[in-house]
Amino acid sequence: MKAIICTRYGTPDVLQLAKVPTLLPKENEILVRIIATSVNSGDVRVRSLDVQGFMKIIMRLVLGITKPRKAILGNVFAGVVETVGNRVSTFNVGDKVFGMTGLKFGTYAEYITVSPKSNVIAMPDNATFQEAAAIVFGGQTAIYFLEKAKIVEKANPKILIIGATGSVGTSAIQIARQYKAVITAVCSTEGEQLVRKLGVDKIVLYDKQDFTKQSEKFDIVFDAVGKFNKKQCEPLLNKNGIFKTVSSVYASETVQQLYLLKALFEKGELKAVIDKTFQMDEIVAAHRYVESGRKKGNVVLKISE
Ligand SMILES: NC(=O)c1ccc[n+]([C@@H]2O[C@H](COP(=O)([O-])OP(=O)(O)OC[C@H]3O[C@@H](n4cnc5c(N)ncnc54)[C@H](OP(=O)(O)O)[C@@H]3O)[C@@H](O)[C@H]2O)c1
Structure with a gap:
């Protein structure tokens, strides 16, 4: 099968399109033919090992000392079940599925084997494969952090989302709207139209105004881009307000x-x-673009038609 392999840590050029042995599902696995995946900030971090200090050692231990132990990166997929192991009863051949492989990676490839008990479910009925692949990474991350910020327990919470135009930020806006949140988005002038379309209540343009200097207070401040710390954001919190950052x-x-x-x-x-x-x-151009840190929402990688 065709796959993109990463044979060492480094710049986007370390990624190569290659032929690798086709996978066979075990009795308790399904084989998914991947139609679309996404290229995320997380993939860039793994490929480049762009972390500081002690975290670099931790990442090498987790991911591989001199190169990624899992040569095929990518952890989001949308595709079709091609084969079902003998002991699998929850999926059928032809099912459209989407999911996340996490630290198992492997989705920059034509096929992947996954356990039906893992992060895989039927795709949204109305989604294309590309749409399904695009909603997973930022969506799961946004849900995780907003739940940690106890959004569920608050009535009409006032929330400040910093980095509102990224994969996590655009998802966080849409998830927060489910909780009838009053949303202020922090983005650049370039991202203004996008966040307006996603339905925020107020926008602070970080290239025109220092959002940390505003007088308004929030129940939740969520740094969805991971560039700010608690000390900078604390003055923006109401009493009992909660600060969460993706870099924690x-x-x-x-x-x-x-x-x-x-x-x-x-x-x-x-x-x-x-x-x-x-x-x-x-793939090299895709990684370069994501690495710029300027993408709006998500970047999709088409594996097949
Ligand atoms: N903890 C976890 O498990 C976890 C999971 C997922 C992601 N993350 C981390 O979360 C961060 C965001 O991920 P992502 O995938 O959403 O990133 P992304 O899509 O690459 O974010 C890019 C966006 O950030 C905006 N941005 C850049 N600098 C900004 C600033 N100073 N203020 C406001 N917006 C700014 C950019 O808009 P402009 O170009 O218009 O400024 C762009 O739209 C990354 O650092 C990632 O590693 C952590």
Whole structure:
């Protein structure tokens, strides 16, 4: 099968399109023919090992000392079940599915084997494969951090979303709207139209105004781009207000998050924000673009038609 392999840490050029042995599912696995995946900030971080200090050691231990132990990166997929192991009863050949492989990676490839008990469910009925691939990474992360910020427990919470135009930010806006949140988005002038379309209440343009200097207070301040710390954001919090940042902990992915994303997409309450779509042989350009840190929403990688 065709796959993109990463044979060492480094610049986007370390990624190569190659032929690798086709996978065979075990008795308790399904084989998914991947139609679309996405290229995310997380993939860029793994490929480049762009982390500071002690985290670099941790990442080498987790991912591989001199090169990624899993040569095929990517952890989001949308595709069709091609083969079902003998002991699998929950999926059938031909089912359209989407999901997240997390640290198992492997989705920059034509096929992947996954356990039916892992992060995989039926795709939203009304989604294209590209849309399904685009809603997973930012969606699961946004749900994780907003739940940690106890958004569920608050009535009409006032929330400030910093980095509102990224994959996590655009998802966070749409998830927060489910809780009738009053949303202020922090983005650049370039991203203003996008966040307006996603339905925020107020916009602070960071290239025109220092958002940390505003007088308004919030129940939740969510740094969805990971560039600000608690000390900078604390003055913006109400009494009992909660600050969360994507740079604090690794967000764990659950199948419940996928079910929520599916339900919201089917109700038309979650849109896939797709900035650009690349083909497999354009993986270097795709990684360069994501690495710029300027993408709006998500970048999709088309694996097949
Ligand atoms: N903890 C976890 O488990 C976890 C999971 C997922 C992601 N993350 C982290 O979360 C961060 C965001 O991920 P992502 O995938 O959403 O990134 P992304 O899509 O690459 O974010 C890019 C967006 O950030 C905006 N941006 C850049 N600098 C900004 C600033 N100073 N203020 C406001 N907006 C700014 C850019 O808009 P402009 O170009 O218009 O400024 C662009 O739209 C990354 O650092 C990623 O590593 C953590």
